[in-house]
Amino acid sequence: AAYTVYEKNWFCSECKHENYARRPRCLRCRAPKVQAPDALVYSKTNEGSKWREALDPSTNKIYYYHIESQETQWERPKEMGAAPHSTGWFGRGQAGHDNSNKYEDLNTKYLARPARKQIEAMPNRNTRMEGANEYNIWYDKYIGDHWDNTKEKDPAEHRCCLETDAGHTKADKIGKANKFFCLHFARGGCARGAGCNYFHRLPTMADELRLGMLHDCFGRERHATDRDDMSGTGNFMRNSRTLYVGGLKSKSMTEDVIMSAFVEWGEVENVNIVHRLAVAFVRYRHRTSAEFAKEAMGNQALEGDEILSIKWAMDDPNPVAKQAAQRADADAVVAMLKSRNISTAPAPFEYPEGYHIQPSKKQKTTDPSTMYPDTNDQYTAALEDDKAAALLSYAVEDDGAAE
Template sequence: MKPARLQLDPSTINDSSKPEQTGQIFNVWYSKWTGGETNGRAGLVHAKTRCHVTKDSGYTKADRHVKPGGLNRDKYFCVYFARGCCCNGKRCEYLHRIPTEMDQLPPTVDCFGREKYMDYREDMSGVGSFNKVNRTLYIGRINSMDGNIELKLGKSFGEFGDIERIRIVKSKKIAFITYRLENQAQFAKEAMYGQGLGEDENETLNIRWANEDPDPNARKRKREEEDRAGIESAKRLLKELAAERASEVSEEVSEVEDEHEDEPTEVSTATPRPAIMPKPIISTDSLGLLLKLKEKRKVLREEREKSKGLELGYSSEDE
C-alpha cells in the first residue's frame, strides 16, 4: 500500500487559511476536539478542494494500530482528507481511506470521531443523531437535470462507497442517495458538501441527512435491510472472534511446546494397556441361532442329570 499523498502543500498554509478547529470540547483520551461541527463551513459556497480517493488514499500513522484484515474499533478517519485539504499526508494521525464494513466504530460518534446528538438539527445538517441508523443523504441545489442525471450522481457519489439506491425528484431538482454502510454515508456527506457533479465549479451541492420516507413500502424495506445488516454484522463479528480465539490457542500451544522442548523424554516401562475392542454387532438371525443352541444345551444337561440319578439307584419320584 502506498503512503498517503499530501493534498495541500504545508508551506502554503498560514494561520488565516487554516480551517477552524472542529468541536467545542477537547477530549484528552483521543487528543482531539469533539462536541460540535464548528468547521468554518458557514454559508454554502463552492469548495476550494476536493478528495480524489484513487490518488489521495494511502497509509498513515493510524494504520499502525489496525491489523491487516482485522476489525478497526478505535481509529477514526481524517475529516480534512474527506474535504481534500489534509497537509499531513502519511504523518496524519487519522485514516486516509474510505470506510469499510471492517470499521466497527461506536454508534455515538461518526466515522470522523465527532460526537452525535440525540436529535437531528432542524435543517438535518450536522453530525447526526445516535438514535437511529441513517444511510440516506439529501442532495439539493442540483443545477441541471438534463441528460442521465442518475449516472452523474452514481459516478460522483459512488467514489465514496457502495450505493444501494438513487431516487431523483426532477421537479424540485433534488435527489436521495442511500449507501450500504452508514460510515460511507457520513464520509460522502462531508466529501461532497459544496462540490459539483463532475467537478462543475458553477454548481454547489447542499448535502444533508434525509428524513424518513413516509411510504409504507419504503419503511418495510428499511426494516428488512436493517435486520439483514444486523445479521451480517453478527456473523462477521463471530467469525472475527473465532479467528482471534484460534490465534490465541495456537500461541498458547506454541508457548507450551517451547517450555517442554528441552526437558528429557521419559521412557515408560509399564505394560501398555490393551486397546478396548468394540462389542460385536449381532444380527437377528445369529441371535435366533444362539437361543436355539442355548435351549438344546439345557435339555442335554437335564437328560445327563437324570441318567446320573438312575445310576445311583434313585429317581425324582423317591424324593
C-alpha cells in the first residue's frame, strides 16, 4: 500500500532560503511560512510494484506477497522502497535485505556451544534488599533510586559480544519453564555463563509472540504509561520499537556507523539522524529487538569516547507523521480482516437513529422457549386495542339485553 506521507521543505519568498518543513518562519530573514497547497505529498513509489502487504493473523506480523506469482516472503522487497517514516504498530522491515532467517541462523550457530562467562563474579554494588524501602508500582522504582545523579553518565564497564559470549544455557535445556533473556548478558556482565537460568542469545519474532505485551524480553513488567524520563521497561499500550539515541558526536553521526552498531541486535527498519540536536532515532521491526538493544547499547560508545544515552522515543508530534501512522495501522487492520474472510464493504443499510443493539445475555439451554427473543413489547399496543374492543363489545351486548 502506498501510504507514505511527508512534508517538503519550503523556500522563503523573500530571500529564497530553503527551510525545514517544521519551521514556521524563515531561518534567515524571519519571514512567515507560506502555506502552499502542495505541501503534503503522497508517495506513489509502490504503485508500479506487484508486491503487496498482508498481515498474518496467527502472528500479527506484516509479510509481502506478489499478486502475479503468489510468492510470499517476510522481507520487504526492494521494489517497494524503504519503509515509511512512520509505520505505526506493525513493523515493515528493511527493504532489499534478506533478514528473514538471519538472526534465527545466528542463534542456531550460537546454541551449538555453551555460553561463555563474561565476567568472573557478579558485582554487588548494584544490589539492594527488596522490601527495605517503599516501592512505587507505577514507575517501577524504589525510594532512593533517583539519588544517584551519576547514573547513565559513566561509560559502561562491559559490552556484550555475541560472537564470543552467546551460547546455550540451562534455559535452553529446561524447556518452557523459563522464557526470558538474561539482562546481565545483554549488558555484557553475566558471571554464570552456561549455568545461567536465562537465555544468552538474540530475541526473535517467535519470542515476541511468546512473551506478550505485559513483560519485556527480560521478564520485567511493563506499565500503562512511560516513565517521565522515557527510560525503564516501556509502555504496554503501544508497541515500542523506536529508540532515542543521545550523546552522539560528529564523527559518529552517520547512518552507516549507527546502523552497523544497532543491527547486531535485530532487524533495523529505519535510522533517522537529527544533526542539529546530535541525536538519532533507531526503529526496529520487532519490539523485543529494541528492548534488547536498549540494554546492550546503554552507556556504550560507537567510534569515539561518547557515552550513549538510550531511551524510548516519544510519539512523533508532527501531524503528518501521525496521519501516516494511522494510515499504516488502518491498512494493516484491513489486511487482517480480509485474511479472516471478513467483508470490508459498507453495509447496504443503516440503523435507525437512536437504535441500540441489545447486549447478549447468557441463556438457559433447558427451556427451549428461552432461545427466542422476547417480542412482547412489539404487541403491547395491539393487546391494548384488543382489550378496548372487547370491553366495547360487552357494553353493546349489555345495552341490547336491557332493551
